[in-house]
Amino acid sequence: MPASNPLSRQAGPGAPPALFRPPSGRSTKERLIRSIFLACGLLAIVITLAAAGMLAGGSVPFFQRVSLGEFLAGLKWSPLHEPSSYGVLALIADTLVITGIALLVALPLGLLSAVFLSEYANFRLRQVVKPILEILAGVPTVVYGFFALRFVTPLLQRTFLPQLQFWNGLSAGLVMGIMILPLVASLSEDVLFAVPRGLREAAYALGATKFEVTARVVVPAAFSGIGAAFILAMSRAIGETMIVALAAGRTPAWPPNPTQPMLTLTTTIVNIATGDHEATAFIWSALFALGLLLFLTTLVLNVASHLIVRRFRQRYA
Amino acid sequence: MRPKWRKGRGTVFGALSVGALMVGLLALATMIAATVLQARRLTAMDATSQAGLALSLRSVEVPGREFVPYVVAAQVDPDSAAERAGLSRGDVLVGVGGSAVSRPDEVWDALGKLGPGSSTVSWIPKPEKLWGTLRAVVHPERPGELGVTLAAVPVGSPAERAGLRPGDALISVAGLPVTGTRQAWELVVGAVRQGPQVLTLVIERGRERQELAFDPIVQGEIPFQPELWRAWGRFLTRIGDPRYPERAGLLSALVGSLLVVGVMALFAFPLGVGAAVYLEEYASQNWFTEVLQVLIANLAGMPSAVVGIFGLEIFARSWGLGRSVFAGGLTLALLVLPMTIVAAREALRTVPRWVREAAASVGATPWQVIRFHVLPYALPGIFTGIILALARALGEAAPLLLLGAFLYVTYVPQSLLDSFTIVPLQIFDWATKPQDGFAELAAAAILVLIAMHLVLNSIAIVLRNRYQRRWA
Numbered sequence: 151m152p153a154s155n156p157l158s159r160q161a162g163p164g165a166p167p168a169l170f171r172p173p174s175g176r177s178t179k180e181r182l183i184r185s186i187f188l189a190c191g192l193l194a195i196v197i198t199l200a201a202a203g204m205l206a207g208g209s210v211p212f213f214q215r216v217s218l219g220e221f222l223a224g225l226k227w228s229p230l231h232e233p234s235s236y237g238v239l240a241l242i243a244d245t246l247v248i249t250g251i252a253l254l255v256a257l258p259l260g261l262l263s264a265v266f267l268s269e270y271a272n273f274r275l276r277q278v279v280k281p282i283l284e285i286l287a288g289v290p291t292v293v294y295g296f297f298a299l300r301f302v303t304p305l306l307q308r309t310f311l312p313q314l315q316f317w318n319g320l321s322a323g324l325v326m327g328i329m330i331l332p333l334v335a336s337l338s339e340d341v342l343f344a345v346p347r348g349l350r351e352a353a354y355a356l357g358a359t360k361f362e363v364t365a366r367v368v369v370p371a372a373f374s375g376i377g378a379a380f381i382l383a384m385s386r387a388i389g390e391t392m393i394v395a396l397a398a399g400r401t402p403a404w405p406p407n408p409t410q411p412m413l414t415l416t417t418t419i420v421n422i423a424t425g426d427h428e429a430t431a432f433i434w435s436a437l438f439a440l441g442l443l444l445f446l447t448t449l450v451l452n453v454a455s456h457l458i459v460r461r462f463r464q465r466y467a
Numbered sequence: 468m469r470p471k472w473r474k475g476r477g478t479v480f481g482a483l484s485v486g487a488l489m490v491g492l493l494a495l496a497t498m499i500a501a502t503v504l505q506a507r508r509l510t511a512m513d514a515t516s517q518a519g520l521a522l523s524l525r526s527v528e529v530p531g532r533e534f535v536p537y538v539v540a541a542q543v544d545p546d547s548a549a550e551r552a553g554l555s556r557g558d559v560l561v562g563v564g565g566s567a568v569s570r571p572d573e574v575w576d577a578l579g580k581l582g583p584g585s586s587t588v589s590w591i592p593k594p595e596k597l598w599g600t601l602r603a604v605v606h607p608e609r610p611g612e613l614g615v616t617l618a619a620v621p622v623g624s625p626a627e628r629a630g631l632r633p634g635d636a637l638i639s640v641a642g643l644p645v646t647g648t649r650q651a652w653e654l655v656v657g658a659v660r661q662g663p664q665v666l667t668l669v670i671e672r673g674r675e676r677q678e679l680a681f682d683p684i685v686q687g688e689i690p691f692q693p694e695l696w697r698a699w700g701r702f703l704t705r706i707g708d709p710r711y712p713e714r715a716g717l718l719s720a721l722v723g724s725l726l727v728v729g730v731m732a733l734f735a736f737p738l739g740v741g742a743a744v745y746l747e748e749y750a751s752q753n754w755f756t757e758v759l760q761v762l763i764a765n766l767a768g769m770p771s772a773v774v775g776i777f778g779l780e781i782f783a784r785s786w787g788l789g790r791s792v793f794a795g796g797l798t799l800a801l802l803v804l805p806m807t808i809v810a811a812r813e814a815l816r817t818v819p820r821w822v823r824e825a826a827a828s829v830g831a832t833p834w835q836v837i838r839f840h841v842l843p844y845a846l847p848g849i850f851t852g853i854i855l856a857l858a859r860a861l862g863e864a865a866p867l868l869l870l871g872a873f874l875y876v877t878y879v880p881q882s883l884l885d886s887f888t889i890v891p892l893q894i895f896d897w898a899t900k901p902q903d904g905f906a907e908l909a910a911a912a913i914l915v916l917i918a919m920h921l922v923l924n925s926i927a928i929v930l931r932n933r934y935q936r937r938w939a
Contacts, residue, residue, distance in 0.1 A: 183834045184749055190741030191750070191759060194808060197801060198762040201769070201777045208780060262487030270481055279488070285924045286495055288855070290862025292891040293913050296898045297498045300505070300906050328498075331491045361477030382768075389770025391865035392891075396898055416772045416865070423779055423869040441776040445769065452768035 208438030244412040255327025260334025268342035287332035295396030298325035317399025319412035341375025378458040385451035391416040505910035511575035512713040513698030519547020521711035522571040529657040552687030557593030571903040598626035601648035712904025723887035730796020739807025767805035775869025810852020847934030858923040864891035
């Protein structure tokens with residue numbers, strides 16, 4: 151999705167400074183229009199703050215009863231059975247295992263595809279493949295979930311993993327890898343392409359082969375940008391809901407075992423939200439605590455990715 | 468001169484990188500192909516439904532062989548082709564066009580192989596038509612033991628053909644003892660499903676035991692008409708019966724999706740473009756805009772599950788909108804708002820500074836500059852972003868799943884306060900149903916969703932390529 155692509159080449163160094171400062175009283179119409187646009191901007195900020203505030207505020211009652219240590223270090227997530235316990239460590243572990251499988255698929259394939267597109271493919275091929283990647287990056291995730299549940303799991307069971315369960319973390323992770331592959335490829339290609347020509351030409355002038363230029367000059371030069379793309383892909387994988395809700399099952403596994411059903415943070419949120427709980431039930435506050443955890447995790451990853459890209463751009467601007 | 472190995476290594480690496488791209492594209496091509504293959508059965512499913520049939524999977528326990536599945540006619544429409552052929556509700560289908568069938572999937576596969584036209588269907592009638600009502604009576608000579616006897620044998624039934632008469636007591640079916648009225652019929656089904664067509668029946672007539680050859684199978688001709696396009700047309704335009712996959716339809720989900728996305732567009736796009744215009748054209752670079760930018764960037768990266776929590780808490784519970792179309796639209800608006808802002812800002816930024824300066828220098832007010840000079844040039848880019856946001860919103864399921872949108876509704880939402888379902892959630896629902904036929908429905912709905920996605924993306928790409936101006 152080029153529009154929201156934070157590494158997009160078109161993005162300039164920031165908004166140009168305002169050109170106009172209409173003198174007050176020149177025209178009420180101008181001022182009115184300006185305030186309408188200002189209101190739009192303010193509403194956007196209010197909504198964002200409200201989202202963050204709601205998550206934080208909603209989880210206060212939760213943390214009044216469950217200590218932070220119990221929440222983060224507890225292994226057992228069983229909010230509905232007495233005695234209830236609210237440990238998310240197993241959920242985090244399951245989330246990370248599935249994310250890890252996804253990254254194992256997406257990173258090598260995505261990076262190699264990006265290298266091919268940026269260094270080997272000619273202009274016309276790039277013109278064709280890039281839009282395809284963008285379209286693929288936007289395929290609804292429920293489609294990938296269906297694919298994992300109905301094709302990948304049966305295929306693995308028939309071939310080399312007969313002990314694989316109907317719901318399992320493995321096929322969810324593999325398919326999630328395919329899902330984030332276009333994202334990794336597209337973002338990495340952007341940063342590889344942004345490496346200045348001069349670096350390549352200097353290496354060629356010293357007698358390097360194409361492979362040496364690519365592997366020893368271009369990829370290391372773009373390393374931080376590629377890292378940013380990977381971090382963003384990881385954030386996407388952690389926040390992904392529909393694939394795991396369809397294919398990974400609804401039971402927490404400890405120790406994490408990808409051939410068994412696994413419960414991620416996002417599926418736990420789905421479980422609580424779609425469960426039949428009374429409006430006053432304590433479990434609703436767990437929803438906010440989990441949401442907050444997910445939000446903060448992805449926030450840290452996104453900001454890190456953002457900062458790395460900015461440094462990368464500054465170096466080669 | 469370069470040594471040879473240096474060149475060879477480069478070739479291997481080049482091949483590897485092409486391979487990686489191919490693997491990625493191939494995996495996705497496989498995915499689409501598999502979905503198309505799975506959705507193919509929709510035609511045969513529709514043909515059974517058009518013939519007036521709805522099928523359902525049952526199973527019978529056979530001693531020593533666990534459960535044997537069989538397919539039963541769960542619905543037979545009055546005055547339909549199936550009814551005219553003699554089928555009725557509760558009959559067990561055992562063969563279609565020469566192939567034995569044990570589950571609905573196999574019926575549809577058999578029909579798919581046959582093509583249009585009449586096909587011979589064979590079935591075991593329900594008990595009332597197989598041998599009439601059975602009566603459990605106390606054995607006249609061994610009190611305490613129940614005997615199963617035939618009450619009245621229907622004319623033309625398999626029982627009559629085999630020579631059974633009212634008053635006969637059933638002792639065993641295919642070597643297995645009869646212990647109850649329903650169980651006797653299940654023995655017949657279990658035995659036929661395991662192979663033999665003609666069963667040995669031991670009966671007691673008077674005091675005498677007799678062995679009879681019993682052929683329980685009835686045949687009829689049903690003109691099935693598999694029609695690809697009509698099947699799809701009906702799938703897309705009916706609400707259907709959620710219990711039977713051959714009768715289910717996508718209409719309510721399609722309407723729900725359009726309504727929700729419509730509400731979303733109404734809120735997200737004006738607001739998003741407005742915020743972008745403010746940030747790009749009016750705001751000066753200060754801490755406020757800096758904060759705004761960081762916030763918008765973070766909102767854009769928010770996992771959709773978190774957006775769903777927000778929608779559930781604020782729109783559905785605090786504002787009391789419940790699981791309505793309106794609440795769904797607002798939740799999705801929250802999701803695409805940052806995307807819209809980012810896309811619109813990028814589009815505005817491509818308009819060079821001198822366009823604004825030139826307009827301002829001849830006396831245009833800020834609004835006139837924006838309205839007559841900046842927006843016209845930025846519009847194709849803004850529309851591209853809006854269309855991509857629409858595509859994203861149409862496929863998004865997680866926030867609405869959290870909001871509590873129904874997985875299946877049996878009506879078309881009439882107002883913005885009605886509850887609804889959307890295409891991705893309908894897919895989610897069908898994909899998780901274990902019964903035969905639902906995976907096919909999910910695959911068909913996925914093709915619809917992907918088609919919408921492709922159309923919207925193609926429009927966006929064309930817009931971008933055709934109207935994007937290259938400024939010198």
